[in-house]
Amino acid sequence: GAVVSQHPSRVICKSGTSVKIECRSLDFQATTMFWYRQFPKQSLMLMATSNEGSKATYEQGVEKDKFLINHASLTLSTLTVTSAHPEDSSFYICSARWGGTGNEKLFFGSGTQLSVL
Amino acid sequence: QQQVKQSPQSLIVQKGGISIINCAYENTAFDYFPWYQQFPGKGPALLIAIRPDVSEKKEGRFTISFNKSAKQFSLHIMDSQPGDSATYFCAASYAYNQGGKLIFGQGTELSVKP
Numbered sequence: 483g484a485v486v487s488q489h490p491s492r493v494i495c496k497s498g499t500s501v502k503i504e505c506r507s508l509d510f511q512a513t514t515m516f517w518y519r520q521f522p523k524q525s526l527m528l529m530a531t532s533n534e535g536s537k538a539t540y541e542q543g544v545e546k547d548k549f550l551i552n553h554a555s556l557t558l559s560t561l562t563v564t565s566a567h568p569e570d571s572s573f574y575i576c577s578a579r580w581g582g583t584g585n586e587k588l589f590f591g592s593g594t595q596l597s598v599l
Numbered sequence: 600q601q602q603v604k605q606s607p608q609s610l611i612v613q614k615g616g617i618s619i620i621n622c623a624y625e626n627t628a629f630d631y632f633p634w635y636q637q638f639p640g641k642g643p644a645l646l647i648a649i650r651p652d653v654s655e656k657k658e659g660r661f662t663i664s665f666n667k668s669a670k671q672f673s674l675h676i677m678d679s680q681p682g683d684s685a686t687y688f689c690a691a692s693y694a695y696n697q698g699g700k701l702i703f704g705q706g707t708e709l710s711v712k713p
Contacts, residue, residue, distance in 0.1 A: 486642075488642070514699060516700070516701065523708075524705075524706070525688065525703045525704065525705050525706050526643070526688070526703045527703075528700060528701070528702065531698060531700060539698075573640075575642045575643070577642075577701070579699055586631070586692075586699060587633070587645060587648065588633070588645070588692070588699075588701050589645060590635070590642035590643045590644070590645075591642050592641055592642045593640070593641060593642045595640070
């Protein structure tokens with residue numbers, strides 16, 4: 483399958499600081515990437531859809547000014563958690579869409595565990 | 600509103616047995632139904648997927664059964680092994696030209712006993 487690389491895998495930061503998470507599609511170009519959030523023992527909740535060259539589309543209830551998404555190239559999307567607080571501590575996972583109409587698949591990165599102290 | 604409902608929440612199976620996980624969806628706009636396997640601290644890995652024009656798909660020990668009229672689909676893991684112990688998520692996706700968002704079920708924690 484296609485490879486999606488996510489970095490860092492784990493980050494600990496102080497409350498009030500900002501954290502950037504990178505998501506790269508290594509062997510394919512992804513015009514669309516998705517960002518998910520997962521709490522322990524829970525499902526993945528879609529946060530936003532990231533489209534290359536345009537503004538991200540956020541799901542209801544997700545603060546776009548807190549979770550800044552940039553999709554500057556066909557292989558890279560970044561999620562920046564601004565002014566992080568302990569309640570932002572979570573497992574963040576990106577995915578990239580491979581293929582086109584009728585054969586698309588979503589491949590996921592390995593996730594980033596964010597801990598805000 | 601939970602668009603994709605998954606059951607059971609947890610499942611214990613003996614080695615060599617069949618693991619069955621069920622999902623139901625409501626929105627007929629979904630046109631792609633993948634299953635993902637996730638180990639603790641890792642991202643989900645695509646296991647197998649099906650589209651609504653097919654009623655069954657088999658890949659190795661994994662089979663998806665799809666019932667379009669009932670809006671249900673299930674994952675069968677044959678000859679379950681301890682290494683299959685993980686959390687399994689069903690999902691449903693909107694069509695590519697409708698944004699292609701993937702919505703996950705609640706997850707099933709599978710434990711295969713040796």
